[in-house]
Amino acid sequence: MANYIHVPASAPDIPKLDIAVDDQHYKAGALKLIQEIRPAWNHSLVKMKMFTDGITNKLIGCYVDETMEDVVLVRIYGYMTELFVDRDNELKSFRVLHAHGCAPNLYCTFNNGLCYEFIQGTALDPEHVSHPKLFRIIARQLAKFHSIHAHNGWVPKSNLWLKMKKYFSLVPNEFENKVNERFIEGVPSFQQLQQEMNWMKKRLSSLGSPVVLCHNDLLCKNIIFNDKEGHLKFIDYEYAGYNYQAYDIGNHFNEFAGLNEVDYAQYPNRELQLQWLRAYLEAYKEFKGQGSEVSDNEVEVLYVQVNQFALASHFFWGLWALIQTKYSTIDFDYLGYAVVRFTQYFKMKPEVTALSLP
Incomplete structure (x- = not known):
């Protein structure tokens, strides 16, 4: 539901990674993303938590610290959701909202999803x-x-x-x-x-x-x-x-x-x-x-x-x-x-x- 969403010139570009994540066997694909987004992490210690509240997509939280102060969310788009969700519009909206302090950091997009900052709360x-x-x-x-x-x-x-x-x-x-x-x-x-x-x-x-x-x-x-x-x-x-x-x-x-x-x-x-x-x-x-x-x-x-x-x-x-x-x-x-x-x-x-x- 959008027309003419204009991303401010000051908004940073969002990298797109040529990675696909299997929604059933997501661990390998999610780890590839983490290696790009958090290269300093010890990747052998990365833990993953599946969030089950969503009914459009699948959402996985990736972290290394038990306190979960830094969590990268990997959202895998639901099957065939491109039929009714405009993903280009979603990306623009995300960037506009972040520029106005209403959205978390967006780290990257990938072939069938995006990665962004976990909001504590x-x-x-x-x-x-x-x-x-x-x-x-x-x-x-x-x-x-x-x-x-x-x-x-x-x-x-x-x-x-x-x-x-x-x-x-x-x-x-x-x-x-x-x-x-x-x-x-x-x-x-x-x-x-x-x-x-x-x-x-x-x-x-x-x-x-x-x-x-x-x-x-x-x-x-x-x-x-x-x-x-x-x-x-x-x-x-x-x-x-x-x-x-x-x-x-x-x-x-x-x-x-x-x-x-x-x-x-x-x-x-x-x-x-x-x-x-x-x-x-x-x-x-x-x-x-x-x-x-x-x-x-x-x-x-x-x-x-x-x-x-x-x-x-x-x-x-x-x-x-x-x-x-x-x-x-x-x-x-x-x-x-x-x-x-x-x-x-x-x-x-x-x-x-x-x-x-x-």
Whole structure:
């Protein structure tokens, strides 16, 4: 979801290493990368830890010191993810965000992945993101993202609808055996999905949400909080790019429900949202040099926009999960996840479309 991402001239070039890492037998390939990135390490002592939270790629942490103060992350792109992830855009986004202090060091890319700095801290869980102390820090960090001017004079545009149309075209017509039975039973027809996409484009595009540089995948595990140092960072920028401000926030609110055991009872209520959105707008205005005074009307407008764009988030990740059902080698029930997202879309639609801008 990006147009015209402009990498600052001051951003360092990122080396590309002609190395491929097997996602099943990754140790040899990862060690070759470490020999290039950390030549001073004793390579016979390199330890590797597989992180299991991600459901798009495989992620391995490489280190020699038991304290894990210096960890190189090796991310191996998921099988066939180039169908729906623009890797050139991801690299540009990573470099722009690092130039603005929002991303860790990027060490290199390789044939099927990239290596970057491990951010010390704790990956958050759903119970953390609604905590008053943390949600205000999260809101401020997202406002910092959204205030980055990274389009070199162009007026940014969202390609959410083009991206969604592309995902829709990639959804398989059928699956094998029992998976196909679940697909037919649990997922709306292609005709109905097409109708909903047309309706969303017309409805949401008219809400007046600004187009900003977005994270687009702000699930709980992509938020790292270092309690000792009191700072919070977002990770994983493969879906980053220009999109509607309200989409990014609505997508984050949907992620309050969690990933493995999804519970939409955890979706933030109106009171929590209004506090979150006020904190966000105060920070956003501050970063944009517009003071920090925020009116009740501004908060209410954003509230309506965010809750309606949350529908697009459900739909987008529902399509994504159907594509992953066919191609991914990661052990995750993608089809079940797609059914959950589409079910919540239709459950939420009457309530949020009853909201009107003040």
